[in-house]
Amino acid sequence: MNLKKTNAIREIEKTHFDYNIYTYEVDENDLSAINVAIKTGIDITKIYKTLALLNEKKELIIACIPGSDELDLKKLAKVLHFKKVEMLNLNDLLKNTGYIRGGCSPIGIKKRHLSIIDNSALSKDKILISGGMRGLQLEIVPKDLINYLNMLTADIIIK
Template structure:
Protein backbone atom coordinates (compact mmCIF):
# COMPACT_ATOMS: atom_id res chain seq x y z
CA UNK A 1 0.00 0.00 0.00
CA UNK A 2 1.25 3.45 -0.90
CA UNK A 3 1.16 6.03 1.91
CA UNK A 4 -1.08 8.93 1.00
CA UNK A 5 -0.57 12.50 2.13
CA UNK A 6 -3.54 11.98 4.48
CA UNK A 7 -1.81 8.99 6.10
CA UNK A 8 1.46 10.92 6.47
CA UNK A 9 -0.37 13.78 8.20
CA UNK A 10 -2.12 11.39 10.59
CA UNK A 11 1.19 9.61 11.31
CA UNK A 12 2.85 12.95 12.06
CA UNK A 13 -0.03 13.91 14.39
CA UNK A 14 0.23 10.44 16.02
CA UNK A 15 -3.41 9.68 15.24
CA UNK A 16 -4.14 5.96 14.90
CA UNK A 17 -5.97 4.75 11.81
CA UNK A 18 -6.57 1.58 9.85
CA UNK A 19 -6.34 1.74 6.05
CA UNK A 20 -8.92 -0.34 4.21
CA UNK A 21 -8.28 -0.82 0.51
CA UNK A 22 -10.95 -1.80 -2.01
CA UNK A 23 -11.11 -2.45 -5.74
CA UNK A 24 -12.14 0.61 -7.74
CA UNK A 25 -14.51 0.20 -10.67
CA UNK A 26 -17.00 2.45 -12.46
CA UNK A 27 -19.84 1.42 -10.14
CA UNK A 28 -18.22 2.15 -6.83
CA UNK A 29 -17.92 5.89 -6.80
CA UNK A 30 -21.21 5.48 -4.94
CA UNK A 31 -20.51 5.66 -1.23
CA UNK A 32 -22.95 2.92 -0.28
CA UNK A 33 -21.11 0.55 -2.63
CA UNK A 34 -17.80 1.50 -1.00
CA UNK A 35 -19.31 0.78 2.44
CA UNK A 36 -20.38 -2.64 1.18
CA UNK A 37 -16.91 -3.36 -0.27
CA UNK A 38 -15.13 -2.48 2.98
CA UNK A 39 -17.71 -4.33 5.10
CA UNK A 40 -18.94 -1.39 7.16
CA UNK A 41 -22.43 0.00 7.71
CA UNK A 42 -23.03 3.02 5.43
CA UNK A 43 -23.91 5.16 8.47
CA UNK A 44 -20.30 4.77 9.63
CA UNK A 45 -18.67 5.60 6.28
CA UNK A 46 -18.47 9.37 5.75
CA UNK A 47 -18.17 11.16 2.43
CA UNK A 48 -16.53 14.56 2.11
CA UNK A 49 -18.42 17.24 0.20
CA UNK A 50 -17.26 20.74 -0.63
CA UNK A 51 -19.66 23.62 -1.08
CA UNK A 52 -19.39 27.35 -1.53
CA UNK A 53 -21.40 29.81 0.51
CA UNK A 54 -22.61 33.09 -0.96
CA UNK A 55 -20.70 35.09 1.64
CA UNK A 56 -18.64 32.53 3.58
CA UNK A 57 -16.74 30.92 0.68
CA UNK A 58 -15.61 27.29 0.66
CA UNK A 59 -16.91 24.94 3.32
CA UNK A 60 -16.40 21.20 3.88
CA UNK A 61 -19.16 18.82 5.01
CA UNK A 62 -18.72 15.20 6.14
CA UNK A 63 -21.88 13.12 6.08
CA UNK A 64 -22.73 9.41 6.02
CA UNK A 65 -22.62 7.95 2.51
CA UNK A 66 -26.26 6.86 2.68
CA UNK A 67 -27.49 10.43 3.20
CA UNK A 68 -27.68 13.69 1.25
CA UNK A 69 -26.53 17.12 2.35
CA UNK A 70 -29.47 19.35 3.28
CA UNK A 71 -28.38 22.62 1.64
CA UNK A 72 -30.80 24.75 3.69
CA UNK A 73 -29.60 23.32 7.00
CA UNK A 74 -25.97 23.55 5.84
CA UNK A 75 -26.38 27.22 4.88
CA UNK A 76 -27.98 27.98 8.26
CA UNK A 77 -25.18 26.17 10.12
CA UNK A 78 -22.46 28.21 8.40
CA UNK A 79 -24.43 31.45 8.77
CA UNK A 80 -25.05 32.02 5.07
CA UNK A 81 -28.23 32.55 3.07
CA UNK A 82 -27.38 30.14 0.31
CA UNK A 83 -24.75 27.54 -0.52
CA UNK A 84 -24.16 25.38 -3.56
CA UNK A 85 -22.09 22.29 -4.17
CA UNK A 86 -18.70 22.87 -5.74
CA UNK A 87 -18.71 21.79 -9.41
CA UNK A 88 -16.60 18.64 -9.91
CA UNK A 89 -14.20 20.48 -12.26
CA UNK A 90 -13.34 22.89 -9.42
CA UNK A 91 -12.74 20.15 -6.82
CA UNK A 92 -9.13 19.29 -7.74
CA UNK A 93 -7.84 22.90 -8.08
CA UNK A 94 -9.63 23.92 -4.85
CA UNK A 95 -8.91 20.93 -2.59
CA UNK A 96 -6.15 18.91 -4.26
CA UNK A 97 -8.50 15.90 -4.42
CA UNK A 98 -10.55 14.23 -7.13
CA UNK A 99 -14.18 13.10 -6.91
CA UNK A 100 -14.34 9.80 -5.05
CA UNK A 101 -11.04 10.49 -3.26
CA UNK A 102 -11.81 13.70 -1.38
CA UNK A 103 -10.73 13.63 2.26
CA UNK A 104 -11.43 16.21 4.99
CA UNK A 105 -7.75 15.82 5.94
CA UNK A 106 -4.98 17.56 4.05
CA UNK A 107 -6.79 19.82 1.61
CA UNK A 108 -4.74 22.55 -0.10
CA UNK A 109 -6.19 25.08 2.36
CA UNK A 110 -7.91 24.68 5.72
CA UNK A 111 -11.62 25.24 5.20
CA UNK A 112 -14.31 25.37 7.90
CA UNK A 113 -15.49 21.78 8.37
CA UNK A 114 -18.84 20.48 9.59
CA UNK A 115 -19.63 16.86 10.37
CA UNK A 116 -23.08 15.35 10.66
CA UNK A 117 -24.00 14.81 14.30
CA UNK A 118 -24.66 11.09 13.69
CA UNK A 119 -20.87 10.59 13.85
CA UNK A 120 -21.34 10.64 17.63
CA UNK A 121 -23.00 7.21 17.37
CA UNK A 122 -19.71 5.52 16.44
CA UNK A 123 -16.34 5.21 18.15
CA UNK A 124 -14.69 5.03 14.73
CA UNK A 125 -15.74 6.34 11.35
CA UNK A 126 -14.16 6.09 7.93
CA UNK A 127 -13.21 8.84 5.51
CA UNK A 128 -11.30 8.77 2.25
CA UNK A 129 -7.54 8.30 2.43
CA UNK A 130 -7.28 10.97 -0.28
CA UNK A 131 -7.37 8.52 -3.18
CA UNK A 132 -10.01 6.30 -4.74
CA UNK A 133 -9.70 2.75 -3.46
CA UNK A 134 -8.74 3.43 0.15
CA UNK A 135 -10.70 4.45 3.23
CA UNK A 136 -9.26 5.21 6.65
CA UNK A 137 -10.99 4.03 9.81
CA UNK A 138 -10.18 6.64 12.46
CA UNK A 139 -11.30 7.11 16.08
CA UNK A 140 -14.10 9.67 15.81
CA UNK A 141 -12.88 12.03 18.50
CA UNK A 142 -9.35 12.12 17.07
CA UNK A 143 -10.72 12.94 13.61
CA UNK A 144 -13.11 15.64 14.82
CA UNK A 145 -10.36 17.26 16.85
CA UNK A 146 -7.75 17.05 14.09
CA UNK A 147 -9.93 18.59 11.36
CA UNK A 148 -11.58 20.95 13.88
CA UNK A 149 -15.02 19.85 12.74
CA UNK A 150 -18.21 21.18 14.26
CA UNK A 151 -20.90 18.56 14.80
CA UNK A 152 -24.34 19.56 13.54
CA UNK A 153 -27.48 18.30 11.83
CA UNK A 154 -26.80 18.67 8.11
CA UNK A 155 -27.73 15.33 6.49
CA UNK A 156 -31.07 13.86 5.51
Protein backbone atom coordinates in the same frame (compact mmCIF):
# COMPACT_ATOMS: atom_id res chain seq x y z
CA MET B 1 -3.17 -2.66 -4.23
CA ASN B 2 0.09 -0.74 -4.15
CA LEU B 3 -0.42 1.80 -1.38
CA LYS B 4 0.54 5.27 -2.50
CA LYS B 5 1.04 7.83 0.25
CA THR B 6 -1.61 10.48 -0.14
CA ASN B 7 -1.70 13.87 1.55
CA ALA B 8 -4.26 12.42 3.98
CA ILE B 9 -1.97 9.51 4.92
CA ARG B 10 1.09 11.76 5.27
CA GLU B 11 -0.86 14.16 7.50
CA ILE B 12 -2.45 11.48 9.69
CA GLU B 13 0.95 9.83 10.20
CA LYS B 14 2.09 13.05 11.91
CA THR B 15 -0.71 12.75 14.49
CA HIS B 16 -0.92 10.40 17.46
CA PHE B 17 -4.24 8.96 16.30
CA ASP B 18 -5.11 5.31 16.06
CA TYR B 19 -6.17 4.65 12.51
CA ASN B 20 -6.55 1.74 10.15
CA ILE B 21 -6.30 1.67 6.40
CA TYR B 22 -8.86 -0.14 4.27
CA THR B 23 -8.30 -0.70 0.58
CA TYR B 24 -10.81 -1.99 -1.93
CA GLU B 25 -11.16 -2.56 -5.64
CA VAL B 26 -12.47 0.60 -7.32
CA ASP B 27 -15.43 0.51 -9.69
CA GLU B 28 -15.02 3.65 -11.82
CA ASN B 29 -18.73 3.44 -12.69
CA ASP B 30 -19.83 3.42 -9.05
CA LEU B 31 -17.89 5.68 -6.69
CA SER B 32 -20.73 5.75 -4.16
CA ALA B 33 -20.27 5.29 -0.44
CA ILE B 34 -22.73 2.39 -0.65
CA ASN B 35 -20.34 0.63 -3.03
CA VAL B 36 -17.47 1.35 -0.59
CA ALA B 37 -19.54 -0.28 2.18
CA ILE B 38 -20.14 -3.36 0.05
CA LYS B 39 -16.47 -3.64 -0.97
CA THR B 40 -15.07 -3.11 2.55
CA GLY B 41 -17.78 -4.97 4.43
CA ILE B 42 -18.22 -1.94 6.72
CA ASP B 43 -21.66 -0.71 7.78
CA ILE B 44 -22.71 2.20 5.53
CA THR B 45 -23.63 4.28 8.60
CA LYS B 46 -19.92 4.30 9.56
CA ILE B 47 -18.69 5.42 6.14
CA TYR B 48 -18.60 9.21 5.87
CA LYS B 49 -18.39 10.91 2.52
CA THR B 50 -16.62 14.23 2.12
CA LEU B 51 -18.43 16.96 0.24
CA ALA B 52 -16.99 20.26 -0.96
CA LEU B 53 -19.27 23.29 -1.07
CA LEU B 54 -19.15 27.04 -1.56
CA ASN B 55 -20.94 29.76 0.36
CA GLU B 56 -22.24 32.95 -1.21
CA LYS B 57 -18.76 34.49 -0.93
CA LYS B 58 -17.32 31.50 -2.86
CA GLU B 59 -15.44 30.30 0.24
CA LEU B 60 -14.80 26.55 0.42
CA ILE B 61 -16.64 24.50 3.04
CA ILE B 62 -15.97 20.82 3.73
CA ALA B 63 -18.85 18.69 5.02
CA CYS B 64 -18.78 15.04 6.07
CA ILE B 65 -21.98 13.02 6.24
CA PRO B 66 -22.91 9.34 6.48
CA GLY B 67 -22.60 7.61 3.13
CA SER B 68 -26.23 6.63 2.82
CA ASP B 69 -27.54 10.11 3.67
CA GLU B 70 -28.05 13.30 1.72
CA LEU B 71 -26.78 16.72 2.75
CA ASP B 72 -29.46 19.29 3.57
CA LEU B 73 -28.11 22.48 1.99
CA LYS B 74 -30.63 24.70 3.80
CA LYS B 75 -29.77 23.23 7.22
CA LEU B 76 -26.07 23.59 6.48
CA ALA B 77 -26.40 27.23 5.41
CA LYS B 78 -28.47 28.03 8.51
CA VAL B 79 -26.07 26.29 10.92
CA LEU B 80 -23.09 28.13 9.39
CA HIS B 81 -24.93 31.49 9.19
CA PHE B 82 -24.65 31.79 5.41
CA LYS B 83 -27.35 32.96 3.02
CA LYS B 84 -26.78 29.88 0.89
CA VAL B 85 -24.39 27.07 0.17
CA GLU B 86 -24.00 25.08 -3.02
CA MET B 87 -22.00 22.08 -4.09
CA LEU B 88 -18.60 22.88 -5.58
CA ASN B 89 -18.50 22.16 -9.30
CA LEU B 90 -16.75 18.80 -9.80
CA ASN B 91 -14.41 20.43 -12.33
CA ASP B 92 -13.11 22.64 -9.51
CA LEU B 93 -12.64 19.88 -6.92
CA LEU B 94 -9.02 18.99 -7.69
CA LYS B 95 -7.92 22.63 -7.93
CA ASN B 96 -9.59 23.52 -4.59
CA THR B 97 -8.85 20.40 -2.53
CA GLY B 98 -6.02 18.51 -4.21
CA TYR B 99 -8.36 15.50 -4.46
CA ILE B 100 -10.58 13.95 -7.11
CA ARG B 101 -14.20 12.73 -6.91
CA GLY B 102 -14.36 9.48 -4.98
CA GLY B 103 -11.08 10.24 -3.24
CA CYS B 104 -11.70 13.51 -1.42
CA SER B 105 -10.61 13.37 2.22
CA PRO B 106 -11.28 16.03 4.87
CA ILE B 107 -7.64 15.51 5.95
CA GLY B 108 -4.79 16.81 3.80
CA ILE B 109 -6.71 19.40 1.79
CA LYS B 110 -4.37 22.09 0.40
CA LYS B 111 -5.30 24.53 3.15
CA ARG B 112 -7.63 24.43 6.12
CA HIS B 113 -11.22 25.41 5.48
CA LEU B 114 -14.38 25.63 7.49
CA SER B 115 -15.26 21.98 8.15
CA ILE B 116 -18.38 20.39 9.57
CA ILE B 117 -19.46 16.82 10.23
CA ASP B 118 -22.94 15.49 10.83
CA ASN B 119 -23.46 15.02 14.56
CA SER B 120 -24.30 11.33 14.01
CA ALA B 121 -20.52 10.78 14.00
CA LEU B 122 -20.46 11.53 17.73
CA SER B 123 -22.34 8.30 18.46
CA LYS B 124 -19.84 6.13 16.58
CA ASP B 125 -16.71 4.58 18.06
CA LYS B 126 -14.99 4.74 14.65
CA ILE B 127 -15.85 5.99 11.19
CA LEU B 128 -14.30 5.62 7.76
CA ILE B 129 -13.32 8.62 5.68
CA SER B 130 -11.56 8.77 2.34
CA GLY B 131 -7.83 8.25 2.54
CA GLY B 132 -7.24 10.69 -0.30
CA MET B 133 -7.63 8.44 -3.31
CA ARG B 134 -10.18 6.08 -4.77
CA GLY B 135 -9.94 2.65 -3.19
CA LEU B 136 -8.51 3.90 0.11
CA GLN B 137 -10.37 4.56 3.36
CA LEU B 138 -9.09 5.60 6.79
CA GLU B 139 -10.81 4.31 9.90
CA ILE B 140 -10.54 6.90 12.66
CA VAL B 141 -12.13 7.86 15.97
CA PRO B 142 -14.58 10.69 15.12
CA LYS B 143 -13.52 12.87 18.06
CA ASP B 144 -9.89 12.72 16.86
CA LEU B 145 -10.96 13.89 13.41
CA ILE B 146 -13.22 16.61 14.83
CA ASN B 147 -10.53 17.93 17.18
CA TYR B 148 -7.75 17.75 14.61
CA LEU B 149 -9.67 19.67 11.93
CA ASN B 150 -11.52 21.86 14.43
CA MET B 151 -14.74 20.65 12.83
CA LEU B 152 -18.17 21.88 13.80
CA THR B 153 -20.82 19.26 14.47
CA ALA B 154 -24.50 19.68 13.62
CA ASP B 155 -27.51 17.96 12.17
CA ILE B 156 -26.92 18.61 8.45
CA ILE B 157 -28.61 15.68 6.73
CA ILE B 158 -32.05 15.33 5.19
CA LYS B 159 -34.28 13.36 7.56
